[in-house]
Amino acid sequence: MTQDHTAPNWPQLADLRGKRVLITGASTGIGAAAARAFGANGARVGVHYNASRDKAEAVAREVEAAGGKAVLIGGDVTKSAEIPRIMAEALSGLGGLDVLINNAGGLVKRVPVTDYDDGIIDGIIDLNIRQVAHFMREAARTLIAQGTGGSIVNVSSVAARIGGGPGSVLYAASKGFISTATRGWARELVKHRIRVNAVSPGVIMTPFHERYSTPEQLVAMQAGIPMDRLGQADECVGAFLYLASETLGSFVTGQILEVNGGQYMP
Template sequence: MGNLTGKKVLITGAEQGIGFSTAKCLIEAGCDIYIHYFSGTEGPEKLALMAEERGQKAMFGYANLTDAAETEKCVAEAAEFLGGIDILVNNVGGIIARKWLGEIEPEYWQTVIDVNMTTMLNVTQSALPYLKQNTEGASIVNLSSLAGRSGGHSGSLSYSMTKGAVLTWTRSLAAELGEFGIRVNAVAPGLILGTRFHNQHTTKESADNTVKSIPLGRAGDSDDVARAITYLASEYDGFISGATLDINGGVYRM
C-alpha cells in the first residue's frame, strides 16, 4: 500500500457516517484534507482539529454540489488551500425517500439523479485539471452501493438506478482518465448501520432481517468502508483502476 503522508485529499459529504470515518482514516494515514459539507459543521470541525493536532493541513467548506458554479468554487478553494488535489473521494449521495414505481414523480426522480450523479459529475469535472497535474498519479474513489449491484430493497428503485450508474461511470472514467495516470475505482457498501441513511430510511426489523442473510452475521459500520476507501486511495501509483470493491459481509458475491 502506498504512503499517504502529505497527500492532498478532497472529500465530499464528510459531516457524518461513511464520509466522516473516511476523512478520519485518511487524516490518520497522514493526508492533508479539504472537507466538504452540506448539512452541518460539527463533524468537519472535529476532523479539522484532529488534523491540525497532528500537524497536518485541514479546512472545511460548504457547497451545494448540484450547482455547477458552487461546486467549481468549492473545488478551487480546496485546491488553493491544499496546493493541489491528489485524491478525490466522491461520497455525497442519498436515497431521499423510499418511493415505489407508481409513486415516483418527475421532481423526485430528478432530485435523486442530481444528488447521486450530478454532484459526482460537477465535482469530478471541477477537480480534473488539478488531478491531471500529478506526475506521480492521482486517485478517485466513488461511493456506490450494494443496491447498485442487486437492485436494492422495494422502494429504492430510483436510488438503486443511480448507484448502478455510478458503477458504469467508474469503469468508463477509468478508461478515459488512465492516460493521465488517474485511477478511478468505486466501493459498494451493503448494510452499514449508524449512518444517517439507515437511521432515516431503514427500520430495525428490516435491518435485523438483512443481517440474517449476511454470511459474516453482522452489519457493517462506517469504519469498514473507510478502510477500503483508504486502501484504494493509497494505491495512487498502483495498477488497480476501474474496479469496484464490494463491502457487504459476503451477502453479494461475484
Template sequence: MTTARFTGRTALVTGGGSGIGRAVALAFAAEGANVVVAGRRQEPLDGTVTLIEAAGGKALAVTGDVSRAADAEALVAAAVDHFGSLDVAVNNAGVFRGGAPLAELSEEDWHTQLDINVTGVFLALRAEIRRMRTQPSGGAIVNIASTFGVHTRHPGAAAYAASKAAVSVLTRGAALDHIRDGVRINAVSPGAVDTPMSLRPGETETDRAERTKAALPLGRISATEEVAAAVLHMASDAAASTVGTDLVVDSGATA
C-alpha cells in the same frame, strides 16, 4: 501523526460531515493526508475538522453543493489554494429518497437523487480530473456507489439503485477516458453500513443487529471504518494498476 501512505498529499472528501465520509476523512488524516471535507452544512464539517485536528492532522471545511458546477469547481480550487495540490478525491456525497414503490415516488425525490448522486458525482469528477491531469503526479479518485444498483435491487429503492448504478458505470467510463492522463478512477460499493441509513423505520440498532445476524453471511453489517479502509486501499499506490473497478464491501450479501 504517523508518517504513512498519504503523507504530504491532499485528499478531498465530499459528504465529509458524517457517516462514511467522516470515517474516510479521519482515515486519510491518520495516514498523513491534508484533508478537505465538503458538504452543504458547515456544522458537521467543522465537527470532522475538529476531530482531525485533535489527533494532530490538518483539515479544511468547505461548504458547497456538488450538484452545482460552480460549487464543485470551487471545492477543488479551495483544496489547491489551501494545500497546494489535489492528489486524492472521494466522491461520497449522496442521498436516499425511497421506501415506497416507484409508482408512489415523487418527481422531486427522483430529481433530488439524480441531481446529487449522479450529476453531483459527474460535476465533482470533471473538476477533479481537470486539476489532477495538470499535475506531474496525477491523482486518484474513488467514487462511492452502492450494492443497490448493478449488484442488487430491493423494493422501495428503484430510483436510488438507478442512481448508484449510474455511478458505477460513470466510474468505469471516466477511468478509461483518463487513465492515460495520470488520473486513476475506481468505485467502492458499500452494502449495509453502521449509519442511520441502514436502519429500517422504527428499528433500533439492536433490532438491526438481530436482523442482519441472520440475513448477512458475515453475520453483521460493515463498520464505516471498514469501508474507509477499502477506499484508502483503492486510492493508494498499492492499487496502482487497479483501474475502473467497483469494489464491493457488503458482508457477503451479494456473494
C-alpha cells in the same frame, strides 16, 4: 446504533503523508470515517459538508488531532454552479489535489414506483449522478493540468448489484450509474496516470440507515448477510486507503470494491 469514534489503529502508508485529499460529504458516516483515517496517515484533508457544519468542524478537529491537516469546505453539491467553487476552495486550502473521494450521496426518500414524480427523480439524479459527474470533470481537469496523476474513488452501493430494497430502486439505479461510469472514466483517464475506482458499501450503520430504514428492515437486511451483522463506517475505510495509495493500489483501476460482509459476492 451509534458509531464508536475511538480512533482505530490505522495502517500507516508512507505515500499518503502530505497527500491532498478532498472528501465530499465528510461530516458524518463513511465520509467522516475516511477523513479521520486519511488524517491519521498525515494527509491534508478537505472536509466537505452541506448542512452539518458543527459535525464537520468536529471531524476536522479529529483529523488534526490524528496528525493530519484539515480544511473545511461548505456547499450544496446538488447545485451544479457550486461545484467549481467547492473545488476551487479545496485547491486553495489544500495546495492542489491528489485524491478525490466522491462520497456525497443519499437515498433522498423511499418511494414506490407508483408514486414517482419529477421531484423525486430529479432529486436522486442531482444528488447521486449529476454532482459526481461535475466533480469528476473538475478533478480530471485539475489532475491533468498538474501532470502528476492521482486517484479518484467514487462511492457506489450493494444496491447497484441487487436493485435496492423497498422504495429505493431509483437510488440503486443511480449507484449502478456510478459503477458503470467508474469503469468508463478509468479507461478514459488512465493515459494521464489517473486511477478511478469505486467502493461499494453494503449495509453500514450510518445516519443513512438511521434515517431511511426501520428496525424491521435492518433485521431483514442482516438476515441476508453471511457475517450475520451490520457493518460500521470504519470498516469501509481500508478500501479507500488502499485505492488512494500508490504503494498498494498502483495497478488497480476501474474496479468496484465490495465491502458488505458477504451480502453480495460477484
